[in-house]
Amino acid sequence: AKDQFAENFEKIRQNFREIFTLLFGGGKADISLIDENDILESGIEIMAKPPGKKNQTISLLSGGEKALSSIALLFSIFKLKPSFFSVLDELDAPLDESNILRFLDLLKSFTDKTQFLIITHSKTTLKIADFIFGITMQTPGLSTTVSVNLQKKERKEKKKSADKK
Amino acid sequence: AKDQFAENFEKIRQNFREIFTLLFGGGKADISLIDENDILESGIEIMAKPPGKKNQTISLLSGGEKALSSIALLFSIFKLKPSFFSVLDELDAPLDESNILRFLDLLKSFTDKTQFLIITHSKTTLKIADFIFGITMQTPGLSTTVSVNLQKKERKEKKKSADKK
Amino acid sequence: MRLKRIEILGFKSFGEKTVFEINDGTTAIVGPNGCGKSNVVDAIRWVLGEQSPSKLRGSNMQDIIFNGTTSLKPLGMAEVSITIEDTENKLPLDYIDIRITRRLFRTGESQYLINKKQCRLKDIQELFMDTGMSNDSYAIMAQGKIDQLLTSKPEDRRVFFEEAA
Amino acid sequence: MRLKRIEILGFKSFGEKTVFEINDGTTAIVGPNGCGKSNVVDAIRWVLGEQSPSKLRGSNMQDIIFNGTTSLKPLGMAEVSITIEDTENKLPLDYIDIRITRRLFRTGESQYLINKKQCRLKDIQELFMDTGMSNDSYAIMAQGKIDQLLTSKPEDRRVFFEEAA
Numbered sequence: 338a339k340d341q342f343a344e345n346f347e348k349i350r351q352n353f354r355e356i357f358t359l360l361f362g363g364g365k366a367d368i369s370l371i372d373e374n375d376i377l378e379s380g381i382e383i384m385a386k387p388p389g390k391k392n393q394t395i396s397l398l399s400g401g402e403k404a405l406s407s408i409a410l411l412f413s414i415f416k417l418k419p420s421f422f423s424v425l426d427e428l429d430a431p432l433d434e435s436n437i438l439r440f441l442d443l444l445k446s447f448t449d450k451t452q453f454l455i456i457t458h459s460k461t462t463l464k465i466a467d468f469i470f471g472i473t474m475q476t477p478g479l480s481t482t483v484s485v486n487l488q489k490k491e492r493k494e495k496k497k498s499a500d501k502k
Numbered sequence: 503a504k505d506q507f508a509e510n511f512e513k514i515r516q517n518f519r520e521i522f523t524l525l526f527g528g529g530k531a532d533i534s535l536i537d538e539n540d541i542l543e544s545g546i547e548i549m550a551k552p553p554g555k556k557n558q559t560i561s562l563l564s565g566g567e568k569a570l571s572s573i574a575l576l577f578s579i580f581k582l583k584p585s586f587f588s589v590l591d592e593l594d595a596p597l598d599e600s601n602i603l604r605f606l607d608l609l610k611s612f613t614d615k616t617q618f619l620i621i622t623h624s625k626t627t628l629k630i631a632d633f634i635f636g637i638t639m640q641t642p643g644l645s646t647t648v649s650v651n652l653q654k655k656e657r658k659e660k661k662k663s664a665d666k667k
Numbered sequence: 668m669r670l671k672r673i674e675i676l677g678f679k680s681f682g683e684k685t686v687f688e689i690n691d692g693t694t695a696i697v698g699p700n701g702c703g704k705s706n707v708v709d710a711i712r713w714v715l716g717e718q719s720p721s722k723l724r725g726s727n728m729q730d731i732i733f734n735g736t737t738s739l740k741p742l743g744m745a746e747v748s749i750t751i752e753d754t755e756n757k758l759p760l761d762y763i764d765i766r767i768t769r770r771l772f773r774t775g776e777s778q779y780l781i782n783k784k785q786c787r788l789k790d791i792q793e794l795f796m797d798t799g800m801s802n803d804s805y806a807i808m809a810q811g812k813i814d815q816l817l818t819s820k821p822e823d824r825r826v827f828f829e830e831a832a
Numbered sequence: 833m834r835l836k837r838i839e840i841l842g843f844k845s846f847g848e849k850t851v852f853e854i855n856d857g858t859t860a861i862v863g864p865n866g867c868g869k870s871n872v873v874d875a876i877r878w879v880l881g882e883q884s885p886s887k888l889r890g891s892n893m894q895d896i897i898f899n900g901t902t903s904l905k906p907l908g909m910a911e912v913s914i915t916i917e918d919t920e921n922k923l924p925l926d927y928i929d930i931r932i933t934r935r936l937f938r939t940g941e942s943q944y945l946i947n948k949k950q951c952r953l954k955d956i957q958e959l960f961m962d963t964g965m966s967n968d969s970y971a972i973m974a975q976g977k978i979d980q981l982l983t984s985k986p987e988d989r990r991v992f993f994e995e996a997a
């Protein structure tokens with residue numbers, strides 16, 4: 338179990354270094370065991386340095402930078418052990434437009450292995466969805482859902498045939 | 503001091519009942535001292551019921567509903583003791599478009615007494631600003647600012663003269 | 668293996684039977700603040716075996732039963748079903764479609780079913796163990812929780828890693 | 833009484849002198865993630881007398897001195913000035929424009945000035961006491977902190993009320 342953890346930790350670490358740099362368009366990040374001699378109990382240290390900036394405590398990072406670094410770490414774990422489906426509730430909330438696009442590119446690279454259910458307020462994120470459920474409360478306090486699938490599919494078909502010409 | 507606190511608390515409470523209902527377009531809310539006999543030490547209970555919904559623990563409220571209730575409480579305190587300036591950092595982040603508009607209407611009613619400095623990613627919020635500072639990092643890691651005032655003022659002048667015709 | 672359908676009745680704000688037919692690819696869920704999007708996430712967690720009411724934003728488990736609105740009566744039971752299509756036979760059952768149902772009655776009585784046969788909560792929790800999907804899987808990321816990865820103490824982060832590594 | 837100007841040099845990501853001329857009405861601050869918007873909020877808190885590094889997202893006070901970038905050297909001092917126009921003579925000083933300056937050197941030495949005359953931190957903190965403006969005024973709402981009003985324990989909320997009531 339100890340060897341398994343050490344081996345998996347190392348893989349997640351490698352993933353994190355790559356995915357962080359991909360998401361931030363540069364910079365460096367790392368995770369490490371605070372106490373290398375106590376693999377089964379040691380806490381985990383995180384270092385994250387956005388491009389152009391100097392290495393500092395992660396508390397000094399901005400709201401959006403912290404969110405993006407956390408997303409990089411989450412997906413580093415996904416890469417090791419993808420789940421057949423995943424639910425992400427408003428992960429894009431603190432991100433600006435260009436960071437949302439980078440997050441969505443990362444997401445797309447995982448969609449072959451994972452069905453994603455994404456809750457969002459962002460029109461940008463909505464564009465990459467294959468299917469959309471709208472939830473409303475026509476009667477206050479009572480949730481109902483409307484599937485917005487047909488339009489989405491139609492629009493995709495039209496775009497496909499237009500692209501062929 | 504005890505009487506002063508009790509009196510001010512009562513005013514904040516009255517403000518909260520009104521401002522909550524205004525922000526939510528209905529519903530009811532209240533604050534109360536958990537221990538009415540211990541005015542100087544008692545903790546404070548909050549009840550918030552959005553329109554159409556039944557009274558439940560505030561933990562069950564949605565992310566946006568919690569944010570909007572907190573905004574109502576903050577402005578209830580402002581109403582009692584307005585500050586000459588106030589800084590609000592991304593208060594609109596969890597709100598949907600229609601709630602942002604309600605928040606901005608509330609904000610406008612306080613601008614005669616308070617200079618507001620608002621940090622936002624929302625284009626909706628940006629529209630109500632009289633002046634805008636853009637901050638960028640042309641050199642990575644180094645913040646610089648660009649004032650976007652002239653365009654804003656010009657647009658306002660043009661709109662004024664257009665409205666007159 | 669893929670998520671095929673989610674059925675919700677009497678869980679939180681879903682006072683009427685609501686069915687989500689889930690397709691391959693990425694699904695987005697949208698709607699105004701408080702309409703019930705995160706409640707769908709809670710429903711998924713709950714049907715997979717979540718036993719901690721605070722993880723569902725409640726203070727006791729009864730909180731998740733539809734409490735009525737100003738115009739509708741409360742319901743006596745919450746029921747959530749999730750259907751998984753398992754064509755590769757990854758789950759230790761002989762069905763292609765596996766439908767898991769959880770019920771909670773106001774009396775406090777609970778029921779758990781796999782393809783309409785009653786079972787124990789333990790059977791549901793163990794069913795997905797090898798697939799990495801569980802009620803506290805890192806693949807279910809609740810609203811506002813992503814930051815905890817970065818801001819939590821090194822020992823707490825450990826818990827997150829242990830689930831994956 | 834109104835806020836007139838904010839001058840920042842060497843504070844966090846403001847490695848070059850940056851001046852914000854503040855007008856009447858509402859000012860919006862915009863820009864991408866990590867560009868320095870919340871750092872401006874921290875600068876205002878700091879110049880008003882904030883002594884807790886964690887309230888400025890740092891672990892020690894030195895963290896707020898510009899640490900350089902991959903292409904720029906660190907600076908040896910952080911300096912923030914805030915200018916208040918006090919035409920109604922609400923502050924106990926005989927000036928119309930009151931400029932408060934705070935400096936911190938890497939050596940650990942601090943300087944505090946009111947209209948270029950050295951003073952104690954205490955003088956700055958007391959100056960605004962009657963106006964309701966202070967480094968931990970409820971009127972300065974940091975990013976992500978608004979929720980705490982609702983989610984904090986009843987005893988913690990008390991602290992917030994006591995400042996206003």
Ligand SMILES: Nc1ncnc2c1ncn2[C@@H]1O[C@H](COP(=O)(O)OP(=O)(O)OP(=O)(O)O)[C@@H](O)[C@H]1O
Pocket residue numbers: 478552555558562563564565566567596678679680681698699700701702703704705706707730731732733734735810
């Ligand atoms: N047992 C219950 N019965 C009825 N309504 C409930 C129950 N539990 C929670 N609710 C309601 O569900 C609403 C919260 O829904 P939810 O958190 O899903 O919103 P949301 O769509 O995620 O919104 P946001 O965009 O703000 O995050 C609250 O208004 C709450 O009162």
Ligand SMILES: Nc1ncnc2c1ncn2[C@@H]1O[C@H](COP(=O)(O)OP(=O)(O)OP(=O)(O)O)[C@@H](O)[C@H]1O
Pocket residue numbers: 387390393397398399400401402431643843844845846863864865866867868869870871872895896897898899900975
């Ligand atoms: N002492 C310092 N020297 C140099 N850079 C610093 C220093 N302290 C903080 N920073 C940098 O400032 C950045 C954070 O800026 P800030 O929090 O103001 O961003 P923001 O514009 O509010 O972004 P967001 O929209 O994501 O909230 C971080 O990248 C951090 O590395």
Ligand SMILES: [Mg+2]
Pocket residue numbers: 564565566704705706810
């Ligand atoms: Mg939600």
Ligand SMILES: [Mg+2]
Pocket residue numbers: 399400401869870871975
């Ligand atoms: Mg910020």
